Amino acid sequence: MAVAATTAAGARPSVRAGRRPSAAWVGTVPFLGYVGVFLLLPTAIVIWNAIRNPVAGGLELSNLKLLFDSAERSYFTGSLELSAGSSVIAAVLGAVLAYAVASGNPDGIVRRLYLSGSGVLAQFGGVTLAFAFLATIGPTSGVLFHAGWYYNFPWGIGLIYAYFQIPLMVLVFLPAIDGLKVQWREACENLGGSTWDYWRHVGAPLLAPAFLGATLLLFANALSAYATIQAWENQISYTVPQQIYIAISSEVGLASNAADVLALGMVVMVAIIMIGYFLLQRRAARWLR
């Protein structure tokens, strides 16, 4: 229908239909310009400020020593602890849930509900999530019970993180499970293999790269989360993002680049993780066509 309408409206024979690759680049300029100003430039500013002398200008790599300072290192340890704990647990639980979803009717209501729900909840990492758990198990206001460990650092907040990490795992891992062909299972059964044999020798090795890749993605996701932990507890900093916030808000008018140095530290960590993710993803894609 759409095709028919166009001839009536835009019947203008074009003269310059030839191939001129040099001119074709022009079409991508608005996009490249936008990304350049609002993504690449801020990143460059962070890196430049981190390795520059905040007062006199000029290169000064000694700023980076801050990253190895014992006080700052504790925020990195805190971030790693929280991210590793919440991503490994959520990856295992999310994989189980993804398998349960995948083994059902592909057009059924359960799958639809869990996928839409996962889509929403994976994005639900904001301050509202901290409120929801405060209402559920908050030390003074819990409807379910009053959990004394609610404000315990890795466990209380880790439970809240699982609430958006598990749905993310379902979304990321489901395509991998969908890629398991039923013929592989049948082949295993015809050769006398049990369910355990199938998972031990076929399923697990096939899914391992996808699983590890998804875990890394969850790890990076937890590492960069800031809103939830800030709403959960904003008096004490446990993680790097919280400490970056404190550095930003306290350096108004001061010649300091602590925020930039910490931010650079995070960029490096996340970059390493994401490179690992993309490599594993490529490995996983081999079987999942």
Place this chain on the structure above:
Amino acid sequence: MAALTSVGETPLAGHGRRQGGMQAGRRRRLNLFRYLTFTLFGLFFLLPLLATLRFSLEGKKLGTWSGAAWGQIASYPGLLSAIEITLEVAVITCAVVLLLLVPTMIWIRLKVPGISRLFEFLCLLPLTIPAIVLVVGLAPIYNKIEHYTVSALALFWVYVILALPYAYRALAAGLGAIDVTTLSEAARSLGASWFTVMFRVIAPNMWQAILNALLLTSALVLGEFTIASILNYTNILQVTLFDISRSTTNAGVLFSTSLAALLFAFALLLILSYVGRRRRGRG
């Protein structure tokens, strides 16, 4: 026409076979496992929401019921205007994301396929740069913007970047499902301009992907806190809620507003998944 209408997510189609040829014993065990899993996870995901609901209906005295917190959404100082301005930012962000991505993606597909890898890399890059890092580098840029306007609407500039990976994935799936080259060659040989090709031939054929990108973008804007908070735009919804939670502990309006925002997003996504299915069925 069949090719034009089957825009839905094709990967789902192949898995109907999965159920066939399974031994009865294994299927029973599988079903037991599935129901157990769904119940346990369902409880984990529903309990916080139910607790939020219960709390939003808490009366003045503990243990009583009242709808006052829901009425407060409209009357709490600053809350309604925060909702309004956040929705405005969402609409602007959606418009800019589409205007930036759709023509560029079609253009790259047709004219400069050589840079599609670079383009994909740039679109997915925001996933690897945490918002908290981005905001550190954005502060000087926003200082310049605030030279001209101090409205919270200016947040859309960076929200577009945050939405890029999600919008890109949705749109790429839609674009991959249609034969862009044939469509555009047909339209071009009938005399259509490039503008017509993009907006009247290709875009209508991937409307579902566009809708998907729009919903993901709006959900992201409605939930964003980090950047708005650090750039000090206190009249954005999440920042307003955060400030309320700091000044009044356990204010009922926190829970009613949170729940309303969440249900809104959930309803949008559920509707989307049904729209997709109906479209497929007709094709």
